[in-house]
Amino acid sequence: AQTVTQSQPEMSVQEAETVTLSCTYDTSESDYYLFWYKQPPSRQMILVIRQEAYKQQNATENRFSVNFQKAAKSFSLKISDSQLGDAAMYFCAYRSANTGNQFYFGTGTSLTVIP
């Protein structure tokens, strides 16, 4: 089974500053998808950003961008101009493109935004 590792249980950032959350994964496959999900204290998880492994260009969504390093199996999330509403648990997730529909999640990083 694939494993997803988030080595930062907690992170904090000053409002308006930039923070980077780390994620590494282990797979022998070449075709897959990577995701960052946000889970605010209200619990409903929402998709932040998605990256297809076959794409070399890093995905961006407004203030959110990723640094996808396929050879290093690294997929970090950068949040620019951090806002109070960004405070949440962030989960990195992996899905194979070929071997089923199971998503593998990391253990999460709790992000605190300091006013």
Next chain:
Amino acid sequence: ETGVTQSPTHLIKTRGQQVTLRCSSQSGHNTVSWYQQALGQGPQFIFQYYREEENGRGNFPPRFSGLQFPNYSSELNVNALELDDSALYLCASSPGQPLNEQFFGPGTRLTVL
């Protein structure tokens, strides 16, 4: 457009009992996945239903079972509850296959005493 809903919000059961959790998928979505999220952990895949058929299963024992109905809503049933079954159970629906995006419900918090 109504999002994914789950019921009940909270549930307390005792060891050995059985429980049924319910999920209404987002309109137009034919795929439902269930996850168990223990405290301080990421979600763990239990199983997925696509057009009323099981379409993948994680590493969970057979006492975890499910159903998907013609309207694509779904149930998760857990028999012979154990203390370790205490967790947040998340349902996620998707508009089809392949599964590139999931929309999560708010979850059901199950406590087993």
